[in-house]
Amino acid sequence: MTTCTELDERLTAYLVGTLPETDARDLESHATGCAECEARLDALPRIPRVAQVIALPDGLRLTTLGAVSARRASSRRRRWMLTGAAAACAAIVLLAIQPARKRAQDVAGGASIRYAAERAKPELEALNVAAAEVEEALRVNPDDQALRAFMGTIEERRTAITRQIREAAS
């Protein structure tokens, strides 16, 4: 026995003719005995009723619905397969291109670093010599602020050049 709530839930299926025959009859018999539901059914557009009027025999309808459902499933499967294939192709392309690009950048980056290190070598050696001289002087005058300032300059240049070598790749 259909209730008002069940009628609400089944109404769309009833209108488009997909509600099983027994359930459809049950819904109609409820509407006949319920003024509110009958008024609702009467107020609905006529077109859905047509579907009911030309309702197919149960067997044929089930076959048709089954075919539609199968076609939808197939369409969904095809869509998923196409999406999957597209994703796979994109992944293959990315996998092929990205490492090549990365490798190219790595090669260029490595060469840049080697070049920078080679160019900086004499400068780093000069800084080491200067640092050793100032350290020697600091051993004699450990509190000499001017010497500390010289040492600070040397350290700053050493840090800057080391950073420049590292950043030559980026």
Place this chain on the structure above:
Amino acid sequence: MTRVALVLLVLVAAPLGAQSQIRTGFRATHDVSLRIWVPVGLVRVVTWDRDSIGIDGVTGRNGKFFGGSSGSAAKLGIDARNANDVTLPGGDLTVSVPRRARVWIKMTAGHVDADGVAGELEVFVVGGSIAVRNASGVVSVESIDAPVTIDQASGSLRIRGGRGSVTLHDVDGTATIATVSGAVELSGARIPDSRVETIGGSITVDARPLRHGALDLQTHAGDITVIVDGAHVPLLDLVSRGGRVINPFIKAARGAPGITARSFKGAINVRAGSGVKGGKPVGSP
């Protein structure tokens, strides 16, 4: 079959050696932030009164141009075409930018020539050369052994170098310069307030145009030479721990600018510029 193989060979081999012409452009705001990355070659930056970026040039061996802009930010440069080719990708580009653009250039071994940038200019070059003219605003340069020349500029300059020399001619504003063995020379009709530090490089300053402000010069082993106007001798504070200090001027002019020079073991030599009365030349730079 032979024909197909030939076409494939041409397709594979052509990009490796061939130069490709580049002529393109992007829309940009008047203060666009532009990053340029060309590992090897030449980058010229010129300015124009348009809100766009124009690129004209060629790619070198193993080079492939890339670039794009969102309007307020843009980047362009040369990438490696072939990952298996160890040749650094290169190119020769002339990039036209809005005058107020903020331009960042990075090269491994290359020459940068920038003219008229009034926004910001940042240049990083390992080896090669850097020349900047008619710049105003902020100029920042870092190099390991590229000589740096800055001519006719005003604003704030920051130069960090290694072996390459640094030459400032007719520059106004403020400058901080540091090198390892690169020589530094400041000259021209204008001298910026400067702090100059070198380890082994010499420092030469023609301070005759200096009417105010200050120069702070420091070397480890490099010699310092200061040329002054004998009629307006600056306040001089000169100390070398292990080098000779030559200063023929005892009295400074009233309200004169100050020059501080410190050296660990380099010589410091102050002399009057030729044609300037009031000082007698001592030695030569």
